[in-house]
Amino acid sequence: MPDGKRPSNVRSRGWNEHRNDRQLLFCPVGESFVIGLVIVSHSAKLAAGVRELAAQMAGDQVGISQAGGLSDDGEQLGTDAFRILSAIEEVWCKDGVLLLMDLGSSVMSAELALEMLPEQQRQNCLLSNAPLVEGAIVAALHASLGESLQAVNAVAEAALSTPKLSNTG
């Protein structure tokens, strides 16, 4: 093999490898996803407030719905699977829907809502383990960047290990 060929082979291999790595990690250049977000809370006011924050991060590019409380007037606290179900349908996207819950029966009601969905839709829904406020902010931002359902959930769940206070050293 002529010596002159080696560097060019190596260079092209090296470049492709780097390129693929970086695309997976940082920028899904070729592929862009559209997902929906559902905010679930015991309190209608809390759900509405979190949705408002998330919408500001997403800038109208992501469908975000809310399912909070037991009644439309927001007086009764609690979670209801049917309200969550209609919130999912409101923002339904083929690339998936991510559900962010506050805690406790929000999670159980969200699970119930998923069970009521047709199998095909259920497969594209994901319950996030992320904390509600941080998770919604992060998820909305990354969903607006066109990231996939799994990728958005991964960065949202990373909020679990990101302290609020600065890491002054």
Place this chain on the structure above:
Amino acid sequence: MSSNSHAPLPVDHPAQPEKPLQQSKSVVVTVSDPRGLHLRSGRDVVRTASQFQAQITAANLSRNSNAVDLKSILQLMQLQARQGHDLQLAASGPDADAAIEALCSLF
């Protein structure tokens, strides 16, 4: 020659392909917003940073903080940057120069 006994395609041959990828750039910017670096301006920083392949970090020199990932809104908020704070932005990657140039205008 005797070099034929070596592997025909050395896996580690970073000298030529790595060069453009190792571009790195660092600047210090001062936060000008009276409300500091808040959620909405942080969103714009993350949006801009995410357009580049380079790895980009920021450290709050005024708080002597560690460097955080500029593509993470939560880490960016950890900087707790107020107006007048100096932030050191550092980028490394194939488009580091362009990334820093684009980010500088946001502070």
